[in-house]
Amino acid sequence: MxxxxxxxxxxxxxxxxxxxxxxxxxxxxxxxxxxxxxxxxxxxxxxxxxxxxxxxxxxxxxxxxxxxxxxxxxxxxxxxxxxxxxxxxxxxxxxxxxxxxxxxxxxxxxxxxxxxxxxxxxxxxxxxxxxxxxxxxxxxxxxxxSKSQNPWSNISLSERENEVLTCICKEMSTREIAENLFITVKTVESHRSKIMEKIGCKNVIGMVVFAILNGLFVLTNNNK
Structure with a gap:
């Protein structure tokens, strides 16, 4: 039901x-x-x-x-x-x-x-x-x-963090991200924590908005 x-x-x-x-x-x-x-x-x-x-x-x-x-x-x-x-x-x-x-x-x-x-x-x-x-x-x-008001304008993610963030935006699970990037689940979790710490967010929504605002991810009908 x-x-x-x-x-x-x-x-x-x-x-x-x-x-x-x-x-x-x-x-x-x-x-x-x-x-x-x-x-x-x-x-x-x-x-x-x-x-x-x-x-x-x-x-x-x-x-x-x-x-x-x-x-x-x-x-x-x-x-x-x-x-x-x-x-x-x-x-x-x-x-x-x-x-x-x-x-x-x-x-x-x-x-x-x-x-x-x-x-x-x-x-x-x-x-x-x-x-x-x-x-x-x-x-x-x-x-x-007004882009100077962007609280994330000076935040820099590593290449690997950007890759993990993109996978998160695509709604991939931790295990799927690990398999896709050929890294361990523990490493994915570590990158996720570091990304959230850098951005200062407490959930996935904050990471997705950060990615969209900074041109790391484009939300299209295919992503829905």
Missing amino acids: KKNINVALLDDDCLFVEGLASLIGNNPNFKVVFKASNPIDFIEYLKTTQELPDVALVDLNMKPLTGLEVLDIINQNEIDLRVIVLSSLFNSSMYGYMIRYSISAFLPKYTDKKELFEAIEQVYHHKVFMNEENQLLIKEYYNSK
């Missing part, structure tokens, strides 16, 4: 979050397990729930905590949550700023339901969703003066 994807929602616009819950709830592949219009309630839910949602949709412009503050709390508490930011603040500068938070996807609030559903599915199955508009935003951010 196919598992429903459990979704949590956070947006301080009560009417919007109710409408979004209804829209997502009507899809038989999804189940809305929590919805909140107060960021504090959302954080409390994440800290106390017995089972985290598979995917969370989070707004940015909220009170009393902004979406960025919510993401910061999630990271500080090492909560393993795949987050899709759904916001009207959709631009390259904001996308670049959010890179440090290892979000799984960034979509504007005018996104149609087909693409929203696809994003939820892709984030659940593959950790990251990026459409063409996202990739253009990253390119714009990377080529603009």
